[in-house]
Amino acid sequence: xxxxxxxxxxxxxxxxxxxxxxxxxxxxxxxxxxxxxxxxxxxxxxxxxxxxxxxxxxxxxxxxxxxxxxxxxxxxxxxxxxxxxxxxxxxxxxxxxxxxxxxxxxxxxxxxxxxxxxxxxxxxxxxxxxxxxxxxxxxxxxxxxxxxxxxxxxxxxxxxxxxxxxxxxxxxxxxxxxxxxxxxxxxxxxxxxxxxxxxxxxxxxxxxxxxxxxxxxxxxxxxxxxxxxxxxxxxxxxxxxxxxxxxxxxxxxxxxxxxxxxxxxxxxxxxxxxxxxxxxxxxxxxxxxxxxxxxxxxxxxxxxxxxxxxxxxxxxxxxxxxxxxxxxxx
Numbered sequence: 001x002x003x004x005x006x007x008x009x010x011x012x013x014x015x016x017x018x019x020x021x022x023x024x025x026x027x028x029x030x031x032x033x034x035x036x037x038x039x040x041x042x043x044x045x046x047x048x049x050x051x052x053x054x055x056x057x058x059x060x061x062x063x064x065x066x067x068x069x070x071x072x073x074x075x076x077x078x079x080x081x082x083x084x085x086x087x088x089x090x091x092x093x094x095x096x097x098x099x100x101x102x103x104x105x106x107x108x109x110x111x112x113x114x115x116x117x118x119x120x121x122x123x124x125x126x127x128x129x130x131x132x133x134x135x136x137x138x139x140x141x142x143x144x145x146x147x148x149x150x151x152x153x154x155x156x157x158x159x160x161x162x163x164x165x166x167x168x169x170x171x172x173x174x175x176x177x178x179x180x181x182x183x184x185x186x187x188x189x190x191x192x193x194x195x196x197x198x199x200x201x202x203x204x205x206x207x208x209x210x211x212x213x214x215x216x217x218x219x220x221x222x223x224x225x226x227x228x229x230x231x232x233x234x235x236x237x238x239x240x241x242x243x244x245x246x247x248x249x250x251x252x253x254x255x256x257x258x259x260x261x262x263x264x265x266x267x268x269x270x271x272x273x274x275x276x277x278x279x280x281x282x283x284x285x286x287x288x289x290x291x292x293x294x295x296x297x298x299x300x301x302x303x304x305x306x307x308x309x310x311x312x313x314x315x316x317x318x319x320x321x322x323x324x325x326x327x328x329x330x
Contacts, residue, residue: 002033002056003081004097004156007074009067010049010088011039014304016201017048019124023091025054029098032056032176036088037074045088068168068176071152072201075167081159089201090153091120094315096197100156110136111161111188112181117150122203128322133194141233142184143178144225146243149202150258152177161188169224174210182225202254211248211254211264218244242276245269249289249322256305262296269293288316 004192010017017036024034034057036049041061049059062073071085078216082101086092093115098111117130133148142148149155155177155203166184168176184190222244226237248268252261269289273279288311295307312318 001079003031004029004033004101005074005078005083005159006032006034006097007071007078007083007085008034008036008088009070009074009085010036010041010045011038011064011067011070012041012043012086013045014041014043014048016089017045018052018265020086020088020090021049021052021057023094024086025052025057026094027032027092027097028095029101033058033079034095035060035074035077036076037070037263039066039070053115063278065182066170066173068172071176072167072170075162078159082156083159084156086153087151089203090151091124091199091201092153093195093197093199095195097156099195099197101195103193104156104158107189107191108137109321110191111158112184112190113156113193114149114154114190115195117154117198117200118196120199121203122201124199124201127202129196130259132194132196134186134194134196136191137189139190140174140182140229141236143181143185144229144236145240147175147178147181147245149177149181149199152180153200153301154180157184158188172217172220174213174220176217179221179225182221191237197246203281204255209251209258211255214251215244215248215268218247232309238275242272242279245272245275245280253292253308253318253321256296256308257301262293262298262304265289265293265296282316284316285318285321285322288312288318289321291315292318 036059038046038061040063046059046061063151063182082129104110104115116132119127121127130150131148135142167181172179222240226234252265291311295304
């Protein structure tokens with residue numbers, strides 16, 4: 001029986017599935033099984049995966065049901081004592097599994113290992129580093145504030161722990177990895193491998209560009225989980241909501257080409273301030289966001305982009321907003 005099961009949920013990923021699977025097959029830790037779980041693809045995803053001649057890899061096809069259900073299908077088929085997931089457009093560093101497994105074996109009280117994430121574009125070029133956040137042991141107060149795991153392609157989880165929380169919540173259409181992380185953190189300790197082992201691919205067509213869906217599901221994660229967390233951390237809910245809207249502002253500027261994005265900027269800025277008054281202490285940042293929201297609302301995209309660059313230079317580089325949605329008010 002394999003020690004680690006890797007679940008690869010996929011849907012219409014013909015352009016990236018091969019490179020994703022190559023990054024898994026070239027892991028330095030070899031005692032693995034790879035379960036490609038296709039969610040009703042209509043392109044050549046299944047055919048490409050099925051042509052890979054490695055006995056550790058198996059492909060399963062289902063009717064389309066969504067990411068959370070598809071991941072749970074993989075859990076049901078997994079045989080390993082440890083389970084990890086990788087989305088079909090992301091990549092792993094070759095030592096990802098080896099280092100995370102070693103961390104869990106050295107820390108038997110922990111049930112989840114995670115690493116750092118770097119972000120790449122559609123062609124695989126480096127965009128920026130992730131949060132590079134390191135916390136071990138009881139991580140619940142931190143993961144309630146923001147998803148420092150950063151993607152579902154990160155976790156290595158003891159099978160027993162994953163089963164005890166019943167896998168992914170199938171009601172979630174986005175932010176399901178954050179929800180799972182919170183539920184695991186309410187019961188188990190985490191251990192961090194402080195190295196960027198995950199390459200998360202950003203695409204203009206990915207689910208995370210649907211900001212309304214992201215907002216609704218992130219709010220649902222907060223509402224559902226704060227109802228059941230211990231009383232000593234319930235006071236973190238406003239800060240958690242504030243971080244959601246700061247994160248969504250960051251996503252707005254990544255997707256400034258979208259129609260109506262300026263109105264979303266102004267809406268999310270208002271909600272961020274309502275939930276986290278500390279944002280007002282950085283007046284230059286707030287002014288830069290406000291001005292960029294107005295220009296994106298009133299000007300054509302190309303002109304708004306030029307004015308946005310000028311605002312970045314003269315007032316505040318709003319790309320630095322990424323640093324501000326990781327507030328830890330302790």
